Amino acid sequence: MKTVLYNKHIEVNARMVPFASWEMPIQYEGIIKEHAQTRTRCSIFDTCHMGEFDIQGPAAETDLETLLTLSVSTLQNGQCRYGFLLNKEGGILDDLMCYRRGPDHFFLVVNAGTLEKDAAWIREHLSSSTTFTDLSSHTAKLDVQGPISRKEIETIFRIQLPELNYFRFTDLNLAEVPCTISRTGYTGEWGYELYFPTNDAERIWDLLTVNGSIKPAGLGARDTLRLEAGYALYGSELSENRTPVAASRGLFIDMKKEFIGKEIMAKDLREGIDQFLVGLQLETRRSARVGSKVMHQKQVVGEVTSGSFSPTLGFAIALAYVRSDLIDPGQKLDIETQKTRLAAEVVELPFYKKGTARKKSV
Amino acid sequence: MSVPNELRYTKTHEWVRVEEREAAVGITDFAQSQLSDITYVELPGIGDKVTAGNEVAVLESVKAASDIYAPINGTITAINKELEDHPELINSNPYREGWLFIIEPENEKDLDQLLDADEYSKLLPED
Numbered sequence: 001m002k003t004v005l006y007n008k009h010i011e012v013n014a015r016m017v018p019f020a021s022w023e024m025p026i027q028y029e030g031i032i033k034e035h036a037q038t039r040t041r042c043s044i045f046d047t048c049h050m051g052e053f054d055i056q057g058p059a060a061e062t063d064l065e066t067l068l069t070l071s072v073s074t075l076q077n078g079q080c081r082y083g084f085l086l087n088k089e090g091g092i093l094d095d096l097m098c099y100r101r102g103p104d105h106f107f108l109v110v111n112a113g114t115l116e117k118d119a120a121w122i123r124e125h126l127s128s129s130t131t132f133t134d135l136s137s138h139t140a141k142l143d144v145q146g147p148i149s150r151k152e153i154e155t156i157f158r159i160q161l162p163e164l165n166y167f168r169f170t171d172l173n174l175a176e177v178p179c180t181i182s183r184t185g186y187t188g189e190w191g192y193e194l195y196f197p198t199n200d201a202e203r204i205w206d207l208l209t210v211n212g213s214i215k216p217a218g219l220g221a222r223d224t225l226r227l228e229a230g231y232a233l234y235g236s237e238l239s240e241n242r243t244p245v246a247a248s249r250g251l252f253i254d255m256k257k258e259f260i261g262k263e264i265m266a267k268d269l270r271e272g273i274d275q276f277l278v279g280l281q282l283e284t285r286r287s288a289r290v291g292s293k294v295m296h297q298k299q300v301v302g303e304v305t306s307g308s309f310s311p312t313l314g315f316a317i318a319l320a321y322v323r324s325d326l327i328d329p330g331q332k333l334d335i336e337t338q339k340t341r342l343a344a345e346v347v348e349l350p351f352y353k354k355g356t357a358r359k360k361s362v
Numbered sequence: 363m364s365v366p367n368e369l370r371y372t373k374t375h376e377w378v379r380v381e382e383r384e385a386a387v388g389i390t391d392f393a394q395s396q397l398s399d400i401t402y403v404e405l406p407g408i409g410d411k412v413t414a415g416n417e418v419a420v421l422e423s424v425k426a427a428s429d430i431y432a433p434i435n436g437t438i439t440a441i442n443k444e445l446e447d448h449p450e451l452i453n454s455n456p457y458r459e460g461w462l463f464i465i466e467p468e469n470e471k472d473l474d475q476l477l478d479a480d481e482y483s484k485l486l487p488e489d
Contacts, residue, residue, distance in 0.1 A: 015398075031424045032399040032450075220398075220424060285402040285449070287422055308424055309401035316402075339420070 003048035004140060004201040014218060020113035022049040025218040034217035035224050035311040038187050039355075042146030043217035044208050051115035052139045052195065053108040053122065057130035060104050067125050068098060069244055069261075071254035075100040080167050080182055083252045084244045085110075085118060090264025091240035092247065094118050095232065097184065099169055107180070109141075109193075111234045125260070140201035144208065145191030145217075145225075147356045152213050153192070164192075166358050175200075175207055186222060188229030188355030190362045224308050227317060229357075230279055230349030236290065237277055237305045237319055243268055246321065247277050275302060275321040279351055280333065280344040282316035285309055288335040288342055294320050295334040295341070301326055304335060310351060317351045318344070363486055364391045366457055370473060371482035372433045377457065380473055387433060388461045389421070389452060392486050397423040400449045405441040405463055412436060412465060414472065419462055421452070434472040436465035 014025035070083025080099040094114040099107040169182030177200040185191040245268035294302035302322035331346040375393035379386040402422040412432035419430035452460035
């Protein structure tokens, strides 16, 4: 499938790759350049492939409370929160964002590769009074990320953006296009995720990129940016075979409420589990890759789920599931790749600590 | 894509510059553009004996690792140490500063087996 912005990517010679049944740009001018431009200035990412669901009704809040690990009842209007959708065994069906639009009105943003599975699971668990609408095919999504993103959006659209705290959103018009804008993202930098009708996608893309201050960035930079920020990726760190306790050590889970998969979470938290997700810093630029074994004293103690050279830090970093007695920062481990063994050390996440995402102002 | 006339080439996208019984080896402009940002280089040791077609070096880009093959039989006499800290030289100048290693050929006649610029250009995609 092609997003509505496919022709825009081809126009500027993006290199396209298959991703979750979509043809997506992996890079335009180069991953490292696009990565640096996001950390220092501002990039725009086509994320139209992602899914958006509208959920409404008097029981919507309690339905979602049962479906999601995050606390829904404490979400305020105009606030969004990250969490997991679990199956009955506590396996992760998806990681997602839940936006509260009103007392009985929510908006979910889900991964492209899991969209249909999520929709079926959610519908199956909604009360009869709750309506479910899949908005994905007529909702465009653009991520505008980087320390100058606010200034650039204000200049381009000749508006003043409202003061949005981290994980808050609002509705506004950009060039007369009705738009939902949240101060969220997947890069670790100050930035926004924009949602608006697909019919306007090319025009908004053109407006955002025309003066050249905001440049497009592809999935390649999106991946290195999220990895430096320590964010998990569904399909790599997160899957139905992993539980949120292993992936996030209990973050994004509200144990004070009832939800599908809670018994398994409670058991994991009470009894402990075999492996946890950790950050690994490697000694050199040489990268570990997905599937590389993590070794300790000649024993296999884990597996790398993502690995790359870190453009900002200048050495290789990785996320890996590692045996639970070896996860303290400073723990020395080895990573066995096809050809060689690389020295690594467990470090605190995020790898990159100077991101502007949570700053009070830019 | 630049394919300098004075160099010889392999089907696996290495170039060879022959000067005074020594063969400098690198990867072509096409190869560097396909790999995109190169982030790590593993080079052979000086004195290593290498065999045509065998792996002698590894280049890593952000997304993947790629093997580099010896174009001819011979002995490694020099490696480009500058690449250790600046692998991006392969992207910015693949035919000069981005050279990888130098081989002293076991048999100079082996060099005649390599492709010339015309032959190599024909292997590249149009456009």
